[in-house]
Structures are given as structure tokens and as C-alpha cells.
Amino acid sequence: MSNTEENRLGGRLARYARVGTAVGGLAARFAGERVLGIPLERERHAAELRAALGGLKGPLMKVAQLLSTIPDALPREYVAELSQLQADAPSMGWPFVKRRMAAELGPTWQAKFRSFERAAAAAASLGQVHKAVGLDDRRLACKLQYPDMASAVEADLRQLRLIFALFERSDSAISTTKIHQEISARLREELDYELESRHASLYRAMLADTPGVHVPAVVPELSTKRLLTLEWVEGRRILDHVADHPEQRNELAMNMFRAWYVPFYYYGVIHGDPHLGNYTVRPDGSINLLDFGCIRVFHPSFVKGVIDLYNALRAEDEEAAVEAYRTWGFANPSKELVSVLNIWARFVYAPIMDDRTRKIEETNAGHYGRETAEKVHAQLRRVGGVEVPREFVFMDRAAIGLGSVFLHLKAEVNWYRLFQDLIKDFDVTALEQRQTTALTRHGVPLPA
Template sequence: MADGSEENTFSGRLSRYARVSTSMGGLAARLAGERYLGMKLERGKHANDLKEALGGLRGPLVKVAQMLATIPEALPKEYVSELQQLQANAPPMGWPFVKRRMTSELGPNWSSKFKSFEKEAAAAASLGQVHKAYHHDGRLLACKLQYPDMQSAVEADLRQLKLLIGIYERYDKAVSTKQIQVELAARLHEELDYRLEAKHCALYADILKDEATVHVPEVVPELSTGRLLTSTWLEGQPILKFVADHPDARDALALNMFRAWYVPLYYYGVIHGDPHLGNYSVRPDKSINLLDFGCVRVFPPRFVAGVIDLYHALLEDDEERAVQAFRNWGFTNITREVVDVLTIWARFLYAPVMDDRVRTMGETNNGVYGRETAEKVHAELRRVGGVEVPREFVFMDRAALGLGSVFIHLKAEINWYRLFNELIEGFSEKKLTARQSKMLAKHDVPAAEAA
């Protein structure tokens, strides 16, 4: 028999879905009116209404909305502005839920497996909540419990996502988001598999074991299941608070974070796909704790090689090499005009590593950062007939923008060009293939899916 709180959660979700569907249904009518009848669509007001509807949800749709807000051209700027304000800050579920979840995962004597277990959640997110506990051996632990009914919530939320994007694409065909939807669905399903997240965590610990300035939690396998992930608790301060207290630490923190994200990518073809401020903390020695491995993306070596090939193509103004790099990224049926437009976006993304000088991340040659460039690219793509964004591009783009945003917050002044070139020196697709294959096999992590 289903417990009352899960029934209430489910019925509450149905109610909130109705609000979202009504909101999106209203958008469909207004889009049709704007397109065919010349009626004015108040996108800003509708975007705010949609944000309010989404904001009450506990579950995947909030995470999807946040993801979409960081992917340029996926949604109109009015939507991005509102969705970026969504926070995964739903209040945690109470002690009755915690006891039921822990009992179902570790058995009726679950509490005896811990020296102590805190009743109040230390953190709550869109898919689960975290409780502090102490192991009998004295280790401080983080126990992440998945909320009830998340599997069915993912399916329902992905249907809402398809509706939302489908409405917009009928109005604006500059960017086909078919592959974006495929990628988001794959990553969301992975995030519900805490056994896979445990493997990702161990993978990262191995990859970064020689990076003295980066720390990764240690999973406790005997206290982990598919819906409960127990790992060591890493103490640290939120990064912006640490910087406020130690402004001289900005550059050191940026350097540590750069290596935390890009050593795994260029050495092993793996990236942490959720680079927001809540997923790391800072220790007193300025080293960082890298947290939450639910959204990890493994790339085929040819994609990573394409990233580096495009960099060299931009440095050398080699158009043919750029075209081949975009193809390696998964763009198909691209014309010369489309390549020219994509190159505008590429030059924006690569701008910090193009000049051999100390600079902040927010600088660009034309003095514009992010949204303005995305709008220009979007308009040009609409003019040349549109493009389908390949699925592998989605999280690479999101991670680059998310991490870049963090560096802008830090106001770090670094020679990004030298940092990047030191990292990719001696790179070869063959070497990456061998390293990746060995490392993934060691940790039983699946290779990249075929495009």
C-alpha cells in the first residue's frame, strides 16, 4: 500500500502539472495569435507565469528548466531570464519519509549501521535531499536520499519538456532541439541511478588523485543503493563567501576549478556537466571540493579531438579544419553559411584562450558577453535556414558557459591561453582513446553512447 505522503506528493504534482500545461497551452494560443493574427505576445509576462508554475515543483522539470536556461538559443531571452531565477530549493521532506526511504534501502535496522544520523536535511535539491550522519569508524557522512516517485516524475516531466519546446519550435525554427531533448532525457535518467553516480564519483576520484588542490568524496558502498548514496562529507565554505573573506584567493580558486573540470575532459574525455556554485566548496588552503556526480558526460574521443581541432582552426583561420571540427562535433548537413554562423559562437566560447595575455573571463574582442552573442547567432541561423544541435554539443556548451560564469563571478585574472595550451600539449585522439578505455573499464562506467 502506497504511503500517504507519496500519494499526496503525486496528487500535488498532478495539480502542478495542470498549472504548467495550462500555462503552456496559453502560450500556444498566444504564439498562434502573434504569428497568424498579428497579436502582440507578452513573452515576459508569460515567462514569469511559467516560472511561477515550475517553481512549485519538486523534481526533474526544475532541473530541466535550469539546464535549458544555460543553453543559448534553446529558448527566447525572456524565458532564459525567468528560468535562470529558478532554484532547486524546495523544502526537504520530513522525518517520516526519511525513515521509510532508509528502511526500504538498508532494512529495518538501518539506524544501527550509523553511529548517528541527523533528522533534519542538510541540503535539499530537485531530485533528493542530503542528511549528515556519522559512521561507527568516526567518518562524517553525506547520505543522499532520492525523493519518492522520481522515475514516473521524469517521464511526466520529459513529456512537459517536449510540449514546451515543441510549441516554441513551431514558432521559431532557427534551432532544432530534437537532439537536445534526447540528451536531456538520457542525463536525467542517469541522475536517478545512484549506483551509476557512485561509479562516477569513484572515477573522478581516480582521475583527480594527483591534483592536490581538488578533493572528491569517497563513496561508502555498503551504505549505498540505487536510491541512496552515502559518501564522506567534505567540509568547506561556499565559494562566493570564501572569496568575500579572502579576495586575494580569486585567481588560485579559478586555477583549481579549471583543472578540476578540464583535466578529466582532455585526459579522459569526461566532464562534470553541472558546474554551478552549489557543486563545490572551498577549504581553508584554497583547494576545492568537487561535489555531486549525478550529471557526468562521457564523450567519444573524436568529439574531444574536434574541440581542440576547432581551437587551432580559429587560431589559424583554417576554414576547412573548422568545417571538419564541426562535423566531428556531430553537426550534419551544414552549409558554408551555417559554418560561418557557428564560428561566431565558437569564437565567443574560445575567446579567453585565444590571446596570450592575462585577462578576466568576461572580456571579448567586441565587448559583448553571452546573451547578445547568442541573439546574433540565433538571428543568423534563422536567416540561413536553421541547424540541428547535436546531442554531444549540449553539455559541452553548458559546462563551458557555466564554468565561465563562475570565473566571471570570481573576477579572476589569468592567462587562460597558457593554461589551456599547457593542458592540451601533446594531445592525440589515439592517446585519449587508450586512456579513456582503460579508466572506464576499471570503474565499470559506460562508454559514450553512439550519436
């Protein structure tokens, strides 16, 4: 076995041991609750689970963020605690950064920059960002992946499967098989910075004519599979900006809406991670979109299904709703199941149902969302459960994640008009042609 293989195996085994111990404790207590009748203090144990996992970099934190937008995939006590895992992992020191950069760009890598800051400007889940200046005097952001992240991702995904299996044994409301498949596929993609660079170039093209949105250019000659270099764009955190410029709340919300949904309704592509750290705000209220690791490409028929479900809900057309859910990937949905799914759909679609200016929180407030999720969960158990299709996971995450952003902004917007402007000329054949042309040009795989 080579040293590289030993290191990879060693990293994975260490990860399995650390995560496995925490998950094993959960399994033992869960078994005690189920078999012996010993009550499981979920809030306390969830906090213990987070404490046990808190020193680990990245993947589990990203998984927790995803799970927080999938109604009752796990009990909310666990999602609440896991979502507090810190996004800012300890940064790599300068000696380690030098070795990593040499591995990516060669031993003379420093000669390819006019300057390169030793201290990381930001540390995230899978890598850290360094400011630099190129030989052409462009300011740059160099995202360098942490070591052994592939091992970390595989270890965490294996343990996530065990966590899902544990809860499915006692609660049949939601089958998580396809949720796990989808999360696994997207996390593995996030490890490939060459793919992310193509995603970034695709987004720059898709949003080129969209006002209020900026996408930094990729610097391909300084990018590899584990190093992504983009132009540095200045901006502030959204909540800091709004605190100083409350008059820009509505404009910011509309810019965010277009940044996420112009690519979806025009190209069938969605940014699956509306996390507050993935964009910044310029002084004029326009936004910088920064991270392109979690991108989902949908078949044009799915996009049509999203619009069809909206129209079915407005018209209270049950047959059209059944067909829309089938297009979404729900296998042979019964009318009884559709009536339950519609509870959640009406919650998600509520802001774009009425032609009026309104706040998101009229129907999308946190307490209402929890109440709706609990109602859906109970009804799903009653009708025999559901297997959530893979396509649902990131579409739902985008909708709920953006809703959370709009809640923070306290924006009052006519969401109906924004949505209608996007779909007024929708044609699935034209979408397919645009998608094929754009994705092929930028080297992004077409949907199966």
C-alpha cells in the same frame, strides 16, 4: 494494477496536470500571437509560468539551468524566469525520511550509523542530504532521493518537448530535437544513484593527482539506487570564501579549470553542471567537487574535434573548421553555416586564444554573450537553421557555466597557458586507452 504502479501513475498524472496547465496556457497565448495577431507579453507570461511551476521539485529547474547556456533554445524571457525556480525544495520530514531509509537499507538501518541527523543539511532538486557518522567514526553525507522523482522527470520532459515544439513553429533557427534527447538522457541518469556512485569513484581516480581538487570517497555499503553516501567534506560557498579571501581568486579559478578539463582532455569525461552549489572551497583555496549526477562521456574523436576547432580558429582555416564541426556531430555543415557557428565558437574560445593574463569578461561578459547569441540566432535563421548535435549541449554548458563562475571570481589568469598545458601532449589513441581502462575499472559505460 499494483499499489506501486498506481502511485507511480497517480504521481505522473498529477504532475502532467500541474505542468500541463501552465504549458497549456503558454500554448494558447502563443497561438493567439501567431494566428490572431494578439501580442504575447513574454516577460509577464514568463513570470506567470514560473509562478505556476514554482512549487514543483527539481527537474524543470535543472532543465532551465541547461537552457540558459544554449543560445536561444527558448526566448530569453522564459529562460530568465524558469532559471529562478528554487533549487531548495521543501525537505522531507523525519517520519518520511525514516520510511525512505528503511526502504533503502532495511528496517534496522539506524544500527548502521553511529548517528544520523534528523534535519536535512541541504535540499536540492532531486533529493536531500543528511549528515551522519558511520560506525567507523567517519563523517558522512547521505543523499536521499525524493519520492516519485521518475514520474516527475518523465512528466516534465514531455512538457518540455511541447514547449520546444511551440517555439520551433515560429522560429526555425534551432532544431531542438537532439537537445531534448540529450537533456532527457542526462536527467534520467541523475535518478540512478548507483550510477552516480560509479561516476564519483571515477572522478576521484581521474583527479587523484590534480592539485587543488578533492573528491569525496563513496561508501558503497551505505549506498543504493536511491541513496548515495559519501564522506562528508568541509567547505564554504565559493562567493562567501572569496569575499573573505580575495587574494585566492586566481588560484580558485585555476583549480576549477583543472577540475573540469583534466577529466575531459585526459579521459573524454566532463562534469555537465558547474552550478555554484556543486562544489565548496577549503580554507587553503582548494575545492571540493560534490555532485556527480550530470556526467557526460564523449568519444575520443569528439575531444580531438574540440582541439581541432580551436586550432582551425587560430589559423583561420575554414576547411579544418568544417571537419571539426562534422566531428562534433553537425551533419554536413556548409561553409555558410560554419561561418555562423564560428561566431559562437570564437566567443567561447576567446579566453584561451591569446598568451596573456586577462579577465574572462573582456569577451565573455553577460551583455556581450547576449549580443553574440542574438547575432548567431539571426544568422542561423538566415541560413536555414541548424540541428544542434547532442554532444554540443553539455560541452557548451560546461564552457559557459565555468565562464560564469570565473566572472563571479573576477579572476585574472593566463587561460591560454592553462589550456596549452592540458593539450600539449594530446594523443587521441592514448586518450582512448586511458578512457577504456578508467571507465571499465569503475563500471561506467563507454561512449557508443
